[in-house]
Amino acid sequence: MGIISSRRRRSRLAPELDDQDLGKLLKYLLATTRSGTIAMTDLCVAQVSRLLERDPGDWDRRAHRMGVLADFLAGSHLPRSWATREPHNANALVLYAWSEVARARSQGSLEDAAVIDSCLRAAELAPEDPTPWVVILGAARLERWEQPQMFRVWNEVLARDRWNREAYLNMLGYLTPEEAGSRIQVLDFVDALCARMPADVPCAATELTAQVFQYHSILGRGGFEALVARNHWSQVMAAQALDRVAHTWVQPGLLRHARALADLNILAYALMAADRRHEARAALEALGGVVAPWPWQAGGDPLTEFEQAQRRAGL
Template identity: 85%
Template sequence: MAFLSSRRGRSRLAPELDDQDLGRLLKNLLATTRASTVGMTDMCVAQISRLLERDPEDWDRRAHRMGVLAEFLAGWRLPRSWATREPRNANALVLYAWSEVALARSQGGLDDAAGVIDSCLRAAELTPQDPTPWVALLRAARLEHWEQPQMFGVWNEVLARDRWNREAYLTMLGYLTPEEAGSRIQVLEFVDALCARMPANAPCAATELTAQVLQYHSVLDRGGFEALVARNHWSRATAAQALDRVAHTWVQPGFLRHARARADLNILAYALMAADRRREARAAFEALGGTVTHWPWQAGGDPLAEFEQAQRRVPRDG
């Protein structure tokens, strides 16, 4: 399955990134089948539960694990079965809701939006300090095209519990793009307000650079002449400055410490190569050690192939 670690040389798709416990769990789950017996399902649930109960107040790590598991289990019966059997288990409720959102992205919408929203709200009542149910609700609300006042209301619930929640900022960023419910001006205002007060190594530090990559992709998607000159995007002041601010800090050992740091380094390596800043990209590739994320590499085709092609273009000398 491409979702798990696939190898071509040293590079690999690893949704768990550097979370070894999560990686082991994904391998164990992969060893089962979607039509597994009740006993096997119980074993999987027990393993998932144990992992999600670790580091109970590390909201950043918790969101990473919940999100990866939800993507992996999208379409499986397990999340719904667990939530049905344990209706007062917040982990079960959130995993079910998040996995339904992950599945809905490929199906065009939620089959049971009311049920998903209710699961998030019940989980929030059971664990009032945990931002994760609100993160899941924010993802569902984006998919359901909620109005901006409602979206910002949910977003504020997340931030009240976890000020620099990476998933919340990136979800709102996507929602505010002109392709969804916002505009280019709203994206700029959102990013500017964040950068004015955010610590440089906060979990949501990639929001600004992600906005630039999204805009770059929107140009590529237009095709024709605009796509041919899309690289000019990175010569504009806002894009160049976004790269300048992070190109030499993120690659320093220990600077980025959040759970999805390697996902952010993938964004950095991709953006530097798109901007033809190949020498600077070398440090990002070295820091990654071959760990590849689907996004943003998948915009050009197979993410592993795109990653490796880009890596080969990096100068070997200083």
């Protein structure tokens, strides 16, 4: 990752995290949109294509860039236009499909049935790439596929990228009681992962993410349960999940995957929720002011929540 210097910087939402090339592209696309030029010109497509062609074989970095661009372009015609013009370009097909999934998340349903077909065509064009299968997982969650179907797609991802962060988080979300699973299935999934997962892989935050999901579920119930939700972090499994990573993730050089700063945001949030402020301070300092919307947005505006956490931690 290259952990950012602990020198305090102004907090800011940065979907690119510490990916400077992605950040430059997002600024370019935003400036193009603000200038009144529809972001589907040949130059825009060329810029996007150039970035996605970098770092071949780095599936973790590719998924990060593709996911951020898909979220950014979900309301744009660029992905569909590019995929239509270049139907044999795997990058164009995957970006289009992922942007449709991103749009569907906000709308609640997947409107374009061609999304799965686009991913399957991309998988044929780039059979070694796990990303099309990751996008199928996202689409399948929205469509509530049966578990045998989901696990078949899941196995396609793992055959290409054993520790794919997006795949693990998609399956974790799918297995929650709020979607198609149960609390027991979440525990079994996390236990099986932790039993064989190295400490520094891209999906390292799966266990802690599961605990944040459960914490948010308790808050969502309201009433007395929400008032004592902090007690969740004193439970054995939640406390152990924090203990395992609170002092290691903040060490420079340990986390080097593309979304390491997003995982540090999860850690800082969970430590503050558990009132472990001294440990949270180290995580907040390591972030250098880079804020990921989730999970801070659960309490309101993510920047405001993050800055309040900084103050409470004594920064």
